[in-house]
Amino acid sequence: MAKMEVKTSLLDDMIGVGDMVLLEPLNEDSFINNLKKRFDHSEVYTYIGSVVISINPYRPLPIYTPEKVEEYRNRNFYELSPHIFALSDEAYRSLRDQDKDQCILITGESGAGKTEASKLVMSYVAAVCGKGAEVNQVKEQLLQSNPVLEAFGNAKTVRNDNSSRFGKYMDIEFDFKGDPLGGVISNYLLEKSRVVKQPRGERNFHIFYQILSGASEDFLCKLKLERDFSRYNYLGLDSARVNGVDDAANFRTVRNAMQIVGFMDHETQSVFEVVAAVLKLGNIEFKPESRVNGLDESKIKDKNELKEICELTGIDQSVLERAFSFRTVEAKQEKVSTTLNVAQAYYARDALAKNLYSRLFSWLVTRINESIKAQTKVRKKVMGVLDIYGFEIFENADNSFEQFIINYCNEKLQQIFIELTLKEEQEEYIREGIEWTHIEYFNNAIICDLIENNQTGILAMLDEECLRPGTVTDDTFLEKLNQVCATHQHFESRMSKCSRFLNDTTLPHSCFRIQHYAGKVMYQVEGFVDKNNDLLYRDLSQAMWKASHSLIKALFPEGNPAKINLKRPPTAGSQFKASVATLMKNLQTKNPNYIRCIKPNDKKAAHIFNDALVGHQIRYLGLLENVRVRRAGYAFRQAYEPCLERYKMLCKQTWPHWRGPARTGVEVLFNELEIPEEEFSFGRSKIFIRNPRTLFKLEDLRKQRLEDLATLIEKIYRGWKCRTRFLLMKTSQIVIAAWFRRYAQQKKYQKIKSSAIIVQSYIRGWKARKLLRELKHQKRCNEAATIIAAYWHGTQVRREYRKFFRANAGRKIYEFTLQRLMQKYFLEMKKKMPSLSPIDKNWPARPYLFLDSTHKELKRIFHLWRCKKYRDQFTDQQKLIYEEKLEASELFKDKKALYPASVGQPFQGAYLEISKNPKYKKLKDAVDEKIIIAEVVNKINRANGKATSRIFLLTKNNVLLADQKSGNIKSEVPLGDVTKVSMSSQNDGFFAVHLKEGSGAASKGDFLLSSDHLIEMATKLYRTTLSQTKQKLNIEISDEFLVQFRQDKVCVKFIQGSQKNGNVPTCKRKNNRLLEVAVP
Ligand SMILES: Nc1ncnc2c1ncn2[C@@H]1O[C@H](COP(=O)(O)OP(=O)(O)OP(=O)(O)O)[C@@H](O)[C@H]1O
């Protein structure tokens, strides 16, 4: 099972035992081992009940972070692993909540970490107490008082690079809310001897080195100092520099701190001037001078230094010089001055330096107190922090007056511890209703008494010695001790009863030994008297008082001659005793909290645990004694609630929940566990366990049970997890299945859907196509109809509007052009018209091809017209002639070659003037009808073809042939009997008149005649026949025709004859049947 992060008890994950009260068995070895074990695991804090043992880790540990502060804040003391914060929190909370003043007593030997511990306590309290600008300033001032006091009161020693050379007690004052208001610091026993002399490997107080390293040249100059340490006799040379300590930086820190605390600039200045003066005092050297009176005198070797000191302090040089040379003793209004020898002069010098410095230190404390003192008069809650040397025991007989004093102080602290612890214990028992059992413990009151008893105490004895007139030496003091304390069981000396009894020969003669509660300490008596006297010659204090330097003046009030006090000043011992008494009184009113600091090794090294050294400290710190006192009654106690909470799993009734009161629960629990009755007691609110064993048994059971429970929880958890997982998987499976099914169905549906869509689309497509087809068809029909209609309409419209359209323009233009052309044509024709003569052949040329037919037609019409015109001029006579001419034309034109020649000949008819000519009187009488033709013709003899002239007459009804000479009618033929007229097509005048067969005239046969006017005669014959008989006379035009001769038919044949006969045709009878006419 994983480790639980949250702690509920210091018993959780405990390394060794966190509380020594639980240590079993309890002896020094187990104690050391337990500390060692914890130290090795970086557990530097261990409890003895409410006492915290702190082992200096000599390395920064990550256990003081703000997170840690939060962790310990408002938690119960035993809830978390031991820590200085737990103690600080406990103290602060009982101060704030229960109104109990607290004191935190930090003890331990040099370098054990007391000062660090006190700072940790202060910083914790500062972190958890109230906030706000004012509060923060107070906090800051309280915290910043540390660097100032450390600079002046700490020094590097062989045991500690930052050893506090004074005891310090600081009261931090809070208001009712727990907000800090201010503080008061008390200092004890500054080790002033260090100012003038330091043991090997040690340094003077830090401030001297800090000034020389950190002050500016200017400032140094003002202080009349030089930076070089070696210039000053008071500064031990061997370890002027300390590793890891930056004096210059620290100087700045100190000045800054002084400023924060509230030092004015001039005050700071004065302080440093005093420091400089002290430093310079060390450089004053004396040389012996023999006087005449035989007395030894001393003289200052080099007055330069003295001069500078005087300048610095504003003391008259001669006064100081004198003070170093003489000593004035006043007795009963009498002043006696004695000279000082060199040794005395040095003594005086050192005494002055020491006094100056220690008074300065005290002044600083007072000054700081002034700054940090609470401003209000309201009741304050106080938390005191005491950082004071623990027991100091040097090997051999190196323990001197200081150690004696310190150990006395510790003895007192132990006593107070015993008193308070027991008192508290007792109070708790009473509170809890537990029967008080007697506790065996060592009460060190007897030792305190040995030291501080007003009559027989060592300190009283020492004072007595010091005040006693006569020669007083350390030895006389020891003698006195031997007398008075000889029988005291804690005092030993060579001469004492005890030692003799013990036969201890290791004790040197000049020593005495005290058996402190923490062990035996042997003190070297040398120096006790001097140190107790702490003498400063009056001349020196007076000289100091005379200084114009106000601070120095104030430091030596006894130098004021007006206040001369003949009484001796109190001795150092009695002073200390008094201040210890005050301190004790002060502490007694408070609830004590102890921090016991232990130093794990002498090397200031981390990770080294020196058993012997630790053992030694355990012994003289009386830690085992502490445990015993603490364990005197019951080793362990715990409130019922947390106890039940912690162990309730050990009993079925109380697990997992106890409904009743916690106390009953614990009773049930303890009964169930069968814990022997003498092992525990029930208090009112707490259970008291006598033996740690019982507690460990409980713890073991708890551990076992926890494991079981863990297994159970694990089991249940696993089951639950598996079940949950299974259920989850099941539900997941269902979900997945559902999803899958859904998916599958979706797919299927999709498929069906798409198929349906396809089918549907095909059908729809098909339908649509069908519809489309129909619609298209319909549309086409419509369109067609529309088109037809449109065309039709178009046609209509076009037809209607064609005339308006340009399309007709062509035609119009054409027609127009045509018209114009025609116009032009006609106009031109008008101009070009030929003569009206019908025979005029002229006709203008055709201008345009297209007019060809028109032109011809026009020509024809014109011709007709002019012919008509021409004809219209004719008389009836003429008309008749032309009619005949026309008739002739119709009959012969182009048929008979003779015709053209006849056209120009006028048809006269009656060529022979029958009526006029008397020859033809008889003839004329025979023909009573109008004669149409009267002409001479040649009658061709049918027999030979010879021509005989005859007169040819044509009347209305007859054709007559008469003899030319006689005019006798030879033949008369009615027109009705003439059937035909034949002639050739040639240019001859031959013609035959065929007679009707059977007729009277026909008996002789047909007539073959020749005439120059053939055309005229034939035409008139034709015309007359037609008008008489109403029958057309047949006129045959042929070059071969038959002529009836009597009974015979003779063929008349026309040939193209030669020109033998001139232009006259000749007729010849060729045979009976043929008559040949040669025509030219
Ligand atoms: N809790 C701690 N964590 C880390 N280092 C510590 C702790 N306590 C003490 N130290 C170291 O030990 C050194 C000595 O401690 P500190 O000065 O507190 O001793 P001290 O008991 O006051 O001695 P002295 O009696 O000489 O004044 C410190 O300078 C510091 O280096």
Ligand SMILES: [Mg+2]
């Ligand atoms: Mg210290």
